[in-house]
Amino acid sequence: MHYTLRQLEIFLAAAHFENITQAAKSLSMSQSAASDALRNLESQFNIQLFDRIGKSLQLNELGRMLRPRVEALIERARDLELDFQQHTDIGSLKVGATLSIGNYLAVSIMADFMQQHPGAKVSLEVANTTTIAGKVLNFELDVGLVEGEINHNELEVIPWRDDELKIFCAPDHPLAQKKLLDDEDLVRAHWILRERGSGTRQAFEWAMHGILPDLKVSIELQHTEAIKRAVEAKLGIGCLSRVTLVDAFKRGSLAPLEAPHRNFQRRFYFILHKEKYRSAGIDNWLELCPQLT
Structure with a gap:
């Protein structure tokens, strides 16, 4: 065998950090030792795995192709080591x-x-x-x-x-008495929503097709608890996964709203x-x- 597991670990660390100094530090070794090991790996097979731009390392096409296979091999080696040590087969x-x-x-x-x-x-x-x-x-x-x-x-x-999004408001919000919302209610409301890039926001926008450009999104927050607190303070209405709202609905600190003509099912x-x-x-x-x- 013309490579070592250590060389492969250095390759993966360099691919992750895109910097040999940080890669070496993560493996508790010197920068020069990591550089030599990576250089030897490439020279042994007459290949180049990275494009070197100043102090930055960027995987080239060959490096990107080999990386998943190296990851799998290192993972297998770690599992085998655990078996040898007789700790657990779960790791x-x-x-x-x-x-x-x-x-x-x-x-x-x-x-x-x-x-x-x-x-x-x-x-x-x-x-x-x-x-x-x-x-x-x-x-x-x-x-x-x-x-x-x-x-x-x-x-x-x-x-x-399966999961379902639920619209909700404060118990004393004007919409709490109506419970069933139509599109006019949805457009008039001020919304407090998750940020773009979240699965909840993605599912909400799919459910609101046709009226999405007309919605008033007042606040975007990254945390569900922050959204619930803002809704409790009557800053607007929200829409989150049902699993995040069960306790609040039981306590009565938040009130569920329905828009049955909109599909809030997801997975x-x-x-x-x-x-x-x-x-x-x-x-x-x-x-x-x-x-x-």
Whole structure:
């Protein structure tokens, strides 16, 4: 074999940071040692994996083509190392989730997963759909749980569960007494919505086709709890996933509104890189999620 796993780790770190100094630091090695290892890897096969622009490294076409295969190989090697050490066959799992899923579903799933697999190490990153998809594509996350539809030829998108958006307002908002809204109500209202790039905003805009340009979006916020607080303060009406509103509706701090002529149904999805090695941890996670929700 004419390459080492360490050389491959350096290649992946350089691809991630696009800087050999940062790559070396992440691997706890000197910059010169990392540079030599990467240079030796390329010279051994008479190839070039990066375009070098000053101190910046950018993957060229060959590097981009090989990166998923290297990622899969390193992941397999790490799983094998864990088996040798007899810790667990699950290992570590890096999960990304959108805000609605991360704050209201994923934490309880993590708790059950770790209870079933005591030796597992699970990390959870919460961000919007666009960010989670980008990190899955960049192999920074093993699996993503998202609420927006994604079309990318490098991603595997697996339907998970149904969801529904709900319009809501403060209990003493004028629309609370009407409950059933028509398009005129929707256009007159002041809206407090999630930011663009979120799956919730994407689903809302699909539901509002035909009148979207006429809607008054007063405030855009990145967090569901901030939106609920703003709506409670009667700054406008909102639209979020039903799972984020169950407790507020029970307490009576927020009131549901209906627009039955608009379709607010949607789905949650798992996303994985098609070239990602499907470890035992990933397979167990994908099996567990539908059982718990």
